Amino acid sequence: MSSNFSSSGQQKAARWHPPSYDIRVETIPIPEIQHPDDVIVKVKLAALCGSDLHIYRGTGGVDKLHTCGHEFIGEVVAVGSSYGKEAAGRPALYSKLKVGDKVVSPFTSNCGECHVCRLGYTARCPKGALFGSPALEGGQAQYVRVPTAGGTLYNLSDSSTWSSALPKEVKEQALTGLSDSSLLMLADILPTGVFAATQAINHPKVAPVITGRPWPLCFNEAGTIDTGNEVSFTDEDKILTVAIVGLGPVGVCAAISLLDTLATRNIPFRIVAIDPLESRREKMKVVYDTLSTSLERVVARKEKVKDCTSGVGATAVLEVVGNNSALTLSYELVRAFGVIVSVGVHGDPPFPLVGRQLYNKNVSLDFGRCPARAMFPPAFDLLVKRQDIFGTVGQPANLIDRIVSLDDAAESYRAFDKGEVGKTIFDPWM
Known part of the structure; x- marks a missing residue:
């Protein structure tokens, strides 16, 4: 003492x-x-x-x-x-x-x-x-x-x-x-942002886009298995689209972590960041301009996800709010065989989605504390x-x-x- x-x-x-x-x-x-x-x-x-x-x-x-x-x-x-x-x-x-x-x-x-x-x-x-x-x-x-x-x-x-x-x-x-x-x-906020980004980038359902090979060949090293009659990936298939719902401090940290990770890898990507508060959207724009040189701007309205993916949806959605409206929006934005990573703190209200919705999209959910x-x-x-x-x-x-x-x-x-x-x-x- x-x-x-x-x-x-x-x-x-x-x-x-x-x-x-x-x-x-x-x-x-x-x-x-x-x-x-x-x-x-x-x-x-x-x-x-x-x-x-x-x-x-x-x-x-x-x-x-x-x-x-x-x-x-x-x-x-x-x-x-x-x-x-x-x-x-x-x-x-x-x-x-x-x-x-x-x-x-x-x-x-x-x-x-x-x-x-x-x-x-x-x-x-x-x-x-x-x-x-x-x-x-x-x-x-x-x-x-x-x-x-x-x-x-x-x-x-x-x-x-x-x-x-x-x-x-x-x-x-x-x-x-x-x-x-x-x-x-x-x-808290920086580890949690990195955690959300890490879970998304390393999720099995993101692997086809990351590797450029279809499921389940995406889990084998390139060249270890002979290909059959698989159709070759298009350039659009190889673009990783991630939506971030919530631009509080943790959401900004998640965006920074994603940008930093993806910028060091040869992966084309889009990040669409969404928040109802204009002040938070403006903060994200300034942060992005500080980080970026030639990447597509990450702040957009939610419709941008559908527009830029021809209606398919985001490969992964990071839910960084912690309420049911954010979860519902995340489900609307995610593609079939996509993943929702939720690090927001959720309360007592019942889960807003039903099993049929998850089944119909083959959606994976990762929830919980960093x-x-x-x-x-x-x-x-x-x-x-x-x-x-x-x-x-x-x-x-x-x-x-x-x-x-x-x-x-x-x-x-x-x-x-x-x-x-x-x-x-x-x-x-x-």
Whole structure:
């Protein structure tokens, strides 16, 4: 424990009060170590995320007072007794994490040791919990307790504890040069955007377009099986069309990830991005203009999908909203033998599609929460590469609109809910 930290003090925190639309900044006790695997983090920055709005609006199935927020970056100020000694067979942080280390957390805790975590499905760890929920107090506060922190946190002070495709010197330079506001996006929105794009690009039903070979020959290496009387692909058959429904921060991150991946591969493609809010469409246009040189503009009305595919529909649709109207639109846009990848947080309303609809199109559905900790390495690499978008705050092409005091939490939630502002970051010490 650091000499200037005391868990017996008080802290400022943004708290949600049921039933809805009630955010209050209150003084509450600083969290304490409750388990040997716990860590206490002094929060430097915390973010307001679109999925926070489900609870804010009273539609998240939550009815208990709690501290908000699941995106935070900060400094370790206290560790449990599991840390600082050789921990054979356990995640590396139990041996290496120490007071003073800079860390970023995924939006859920996870043990890093069970079968689910070993497979990389960290968002569904049986021991895990969502920050900013009744199950686990959130990070929109001055301090936060992180359970099973050795399996949860990423140590930004010791990059040897996580993988990267970047050369070691590039990774080290990035960690010293990237702003905390930029690194904070690794908590949720950037890994989730990369996750959505990765699922779409690697889905079996996308393989014929990616490989230029029909089903099921698309799963064999070219030349390993003699072709029969298959009709040759046309140029149109080889164009990958992806629709993105929802241009909030995660939707923009998904578009950036798709563009970055496809630009490095010899695959012709179209991306059609859809959102009812003009401000979000304009943000996507500016982001696209910053990224692109000669690619087709990605922002369009929904009819563009039918127009540019001769009525066939999109190969894949990314649903990044989390409501039934977005799912219904996704079904309307997707082609037969297409895939809908949904990373939006859905509530209680019944699923809007019926089995007959899915059967009639041979549609595949991928649903659910991003395993943010598992997705951290590719998200970090993209963050480093695209600092023109992720590096600063408040410019037209930047994903983060503003950094404000935690005291402004109630107004920030209201404005974000109304679409008046974009991605907002809280400084709990401002």
